[in-house]
Structure formats: C-alpha cells, structure tokens
Amino acid sequence: MSERSALVLFSGGQDSTICLAHALAHYDRVETVGFDYGQRHSVELECRPKIISAIKAAFPQWADKLGQDRLCDVSVLSGISDTAMIAETEIVIAENGLPNTFVPGRNLLFLTLAGAIAWRRGISNLIGGMCETDYSGYPDCRRGTLDAQALALSRGMDRPFNIETPLMWLDKAETWELAQELGGQKLVNLVIEETHTCYLGDREHRHEWGYGCGTCPACDLRAKGYETWRAKVPA
Helix, strand or coil, X not given: CXXXXXXXXXXXXXXXXXXXXXXXXXXXXXXXEEEECCCCCCHHHHHHHHHHHHHHHHCHHHHCCEEEEEEEECCHHHXXXXXXXXXXXXXXXXXXXXXXXXXXXXXXXXXXXXXXXXXXXXXXEEECCCCCCCCCCCHHHCHHHHHHHHHHHHHHHCCCCEEECCCCCCCHHHHHHHHHHHHHHHHHHHHHHHCCCCCCCCCCCEECCEECCCCCHHHHHHHHHHHHHHHHCCC
C-alpha cells in the first residue's frame, strides 16, 4: 500500500475537481473514480473526461501524476431510492429535516467501492469532497461518518485506509479560495467553465460562477460562495 498515492472520488463537480487538484499537489500518483447512479444531473459524467483533459493541458506538472480513471455503474441506487436527486420531482425539505435530494447510503456505497478499487491498486488514501460546513445536512458527509467508514474499510479489507476530506471545514467561499491557492486563475477558470454542480443538470445558462439553473440549492451555494470570495479578492 503506497502512502504517496491517492484515489479521488471524482464526480465532475466543483468540489471533487478542487479535491483532485489538491491530490495532484500533494501526492505522487493520483487515480480517479466516478459513479453513475441515475442522477438527474448526469451531465456531470460528461464533464469528467473534459476536466481531466483540461487539467493535463493547463498543468503539465500534474499530467504525469494522473493515473487511471474509472466510471462505476451503481444504477441500483435509482431503483431503491426515491429522491429528487434521481426522480424528476421538486426539491423540498422533507419531514426529517433533510432535503429530498439526500440519497441514503450513497457515499457509504461509493467509499466501499472506492476502497475495493484502492485495495487492488495498492492505494491507501481515499479523497472526497464531503463537507460539514456548507452542506445540506447529509449525514454521510459528516466527519464522524467518514472516520467510522475508514475504520470499517481498514478492518474489513485488513489494510489501512485513510479518508481525506480537504473541504470538510471550508465554506464555499473558502473552497473557491483554495482553488486559487492550488492552481491560480487557471484552475478557477477551469472550475467555472468545465465543472458541473447544478442538481437540475442545466448546462445552458452561463453565470459568472459557471453553468446552472441558478436556483437549486447547489447553484445557490456555489453562487453565494463565489460572490463572497470575489468580494475579498483585491481588484
């Protein structure tokens, strides 16, 4: 198991792209994995290879570090989940206080599959964009959940696993700031132009912060974070 390699859970969104940049800045070998679970915003899956190509072109110092990319079919989730992340329903807050975009078990399944891939590839570090600061209350994004998952993977596969979450304690403005720190304006521009966050899969409407409907919770967070960050950046 290599301490100098990492597997990034890479969706094609803003957060996972910045996590990928973080991994490339800190590890010698970086592989990526994405998941097709029948999400409404499946356009993010089309963004993934474009982002990887853009990173290689814009950051040649990272190009040789990028290893295999995989896309796993976990469409079973669409058959057992009835959420607004999958079904064409209005996004609302459910009776349990969570938005109905919550997909139960999603991150737990993703990390289990990522752990199996990492075990075979000799990788001990899993990196994800989970965050407990600007988030929707998803319980599988909490640091305590991920610590428990890392322990379960380590014991269940009899190898040490670390689940790294570079964005865990950052708000969205600080996430934009991290992109600037990692790759300057080139990385910020790449995030704006190539990544996808909008829950409704809107790639038609271009805003200062990127593409999206501009009204769903994901767009709202991304837009407000961008505006707050830009307000702090010297002109």
